[in-house]
Amino acid sequence: MPHLFDTLIRCVMLLDGSGAAARMADVALRDGLIARIDESGAIDPDAAAxxxxxxxxxxxxxxxxxHTHDDTNVVRQPEMTPKLSQGVTTVIVGNCGIxxxxVVLSGDPPDPMNLLGHADAFCYPDFRSYVEAVEAAQPAVNVAALVGHTALRSNQMDQLxxxxxxxxxxxxxxxxxxxxxxxxxxxxxxxxYANAFSAPTEEVxxxxxxxxNAGALYATHLRSxxxxxxxxxxxxxxxxxHARVPVVISHLKCAGVPNWGRSTEVLDAVDAAQRWQPVGCDCYPYTAxxxxxxxxQVTSDFDIMVTWSEGAPEMGGRLLAEIAAEWQVDLHEAARRLMPAGAVYHCMEDADVDRILSHPATVVGSDGLPNDPLPHPRLWxxxxxxxxxxxRDRELFPLAVAVNKMTGMSAERFGLAGRGFVREGYWADLVLFDADTIRDAAxxxxxxxxxxxxxxxxxxxELSWLQRQPTGLRAGRFLPRGPRPAA
Known part of the structure; x- marks a missing residue:
């Protein structure tokens, strides 16, 4: 006799993504969807395979x-271990204008598009071909995508x-x-970024x-x-x-020592704008x-670690100040010799990150760089x-609020229909975790x-990750823009 359900997850503390308190429940899955949620314990285990x-x-x-830069990796490295291993089931690519x-390149990708890889990684002259490539690769996580302004500029302009x-x-x-x-x-x-900075507001x-008309949104790595x-x-x-669309401020932060402590006025500006238009932001939980x-961004005010360099590959993993001292040059000259290169900037303070991360308009994005040989730990x-x-440890907000910032609020903001909540009829993108032991090891x-x-x-x-190991199943798909709730 066929089973009624494919999977039954029993006796869990269910946080459904809405921000509501946890409740004890059984959750049954069938055909990729959440088929039943039961709080009475009435689902027979024999009904599930x-x-x-x-x-x-x-x-x-x-x-x-x-907020990811996984654009090319979901095709070229579809196992997506850095994301799947931390419970991520959907990535949004195409951020920061990249x-x-x-994309059609006539040479090397311009900075910062080189964060996505070398020229051979850019083989999608139209968006449809990218969608088809994601579907063919069947990555381990779902993929939704923005279109980058810098990418469009590089296609159409002889100089940026x-x-x-x-x-x-x-x-x-x-x-x-x-x-x-x-x-x-x-x-x-x-x-x-230099290759978009010359674009006046009127161009955007x-x-x-x-x-x-498409029900889309505008996401921005701010001009400053x-x-x-x-x-x-x-x-x-x-x-x-002007465009009559929601605004998402990417990785909102107060960068640079002279800017520390300004998060209150920055968030006040978000609150003021929300009275007239839909505005949100994302944030990663680090001060670098x-x-x-x-x-x-080169300064002596805080540590800058070089993560890779084409000018001096042997300097990857070292502080810029140490490299400059060894070469007996100033920081800016050392940076010029290293470029193109990657860097981690320890440019924020804890109090600002706390305020921004806990603000009601903030959702979570990693902004991880998967092609960096020494990536920022946010990637994992x-x-x-x-x-x-x-x-848990800092008690900055309740666990239910944290989950909402990483699931339901994100799905609603970006128009990911049928995702972000544990509800009957929704897609079964789920993570089972131990609230007492969960932590970042990176x-x-x-x-x-x-x-x-x-x-x-x-x-x-599909069970894709189990006890710190991938199962080998890759069930991700491309997620087109879906209906967006009324503002």
Whole structure:
């Protein structure tokens, strides 16, 4: 006799992703979906082909990493171990103006698109071809995608240190519209980077105009996260109002020692904008950032660790100050010799991260760089760190709130229909974890370490991770933009 359910997860403390308190329940899965949630213990274990005993463990929706640079890795390294191992079941790619599609290169990828790989990684001239590649690769996690402004600029412009012409903007818009037709979530910008910084606000205003009709959004790495951050936020809000779409501020932070302590006024600006338009932000749970080595961020105010260098590969893993002293040059000259290169910047303070992470508008994104040979530990540890360090150990917010910031709120913000909640009829993206032991094991010196306390992960109903090991099943799929709740 056939079983009624494929899997029964019994006697778990269920956090359903809504922010509601945990409750004891059994959860049954069938055909990739959550078929039944029962709090009475009435589901017969014999009705399921597989039974998982969850006594003492928490079951929550799979975590949604809203800010990633996994664009090429979901195809080239589809096992996605850094994310699956920490309970992430969906990644959103295409952030910071950087996307794998649509891209046509005539040479090496411009900074910071080189964070996604070398030229051979960019083989998707239109968004549809990227969707098809993700589906063919069948990664271990689901994938949803933004379209990067810098990627569009590199397709249409002969040089990036100027404003786009009306004809170039029209060509970029046509590529964006094709992507929206094939399920892209929206447009992202990285206006702080040199290859987008010359784009005036008017260029982005014009490019963003097709977003509203598609139900899409605008996500931005602000033009400045330093002294001019409030002006940069005003620019983002203006773009959202003009385009009539929600705004997501990527990895909101107060960077640089002179900026420390300004998180209160920064968050006040978010609150003020929310009175007139939908605005949210994401944050990673660390006081260090990571990106390409950028002369504008080179300073002696805090430690800067070089993670890779094409100019001097042997210097990867060393502090910029140590390299400069060894070469007997100043920091900026050392950085020039190292470039192109990657770096970790210890540029934030704990109090600001606490305020931003705990704000009601904030969801969690790792911003991990999977192609960095010495990645920031957020690549492997961001989500367990929120649950262990911030929710349990520091008691910055309740566990249910932490889970909501990593699941339900993220799914609603980005229009991921049927995801982010443990509800009957929703997709069975689930993580089973021990609330008492979950923690990030990755460190700055040893970053490629799977988290502790993750017992099991299901993606679209398939058991994909079990007791610190992948099962070999890869059940991820491309997620097109879905219906967005009314603002």
């Amino acid at each position: 597989h039974v998982v005993e969850g006594h003492g463990l928490v079951l929550s929706p799979g975590f949604i990493d809203v 996307s794998a599609a649509p 240190d100027r404003a786009a012409t009306p004809a170039e903007i029209a060509a970029m818009r046509a590529q964006l519209e094709e992507a929206l037709q094939h399920g892209a979530l929206g447009l992202s910008t990285g206006l702080a 205003l014009a490019l963003a105009e097709p977003l509203a 996260e330093f002294a001019e951050i409030l002006d940069a936020m005003d620019e983002a809000f203006r773009i959202g109002r 950032s990571s990106s390409t080595l950028d002369l504008k 540890g961001a989500f367990p760190r929120v649950l262990g360090h911030y929710a 460190s700055f010196t040893d970053p490629m370490q799977p988290a502790e306390g993750i017992a099991a992960v299901w993606v679209n109903g």
